[in-house]
Amino acid sequence: MWCSLGQVPGSLRRSYQTGVSRRRRETRDDIIIPYQAGPNANPEDARFILGASPGGHGIYGTSSLDRVPTEEAIESQAVALKTIRCQTA
Secondary structure, X not given: OOOOHHHXXXXXXXXXXXXXXXXXXXXXXXXXXEEOOOOOOOHHHHHHHHHHOOOXXXXXXXXXXXXXXXXXXXXXHHHHHHOOOOOOO
16 A cells, blocks of 8 residues: 655554564674655655664665656656747748
8 A cells, every 4th residue: 555755754663663674684784774755756755764764774675776766757858859840941
């Protein structure tokens, strides 16, 4: 189930407190725990999530790495191309 960006830290805290990540950290202190955050779309979102969600070591968010930047680049190019007008004879 997807949640809003504002709901992510609470969800991650609950998951960490009750889940495998916490138990793994109790066993080994050198384990790396990345978050896979659905609504993470840019570095500002990742900064917010990591700042409000202690226990994790980074964000694994494929949309923020490939889909979102690609969509933004395509949209930017489409808007720029749309401004070009053909000359009439």
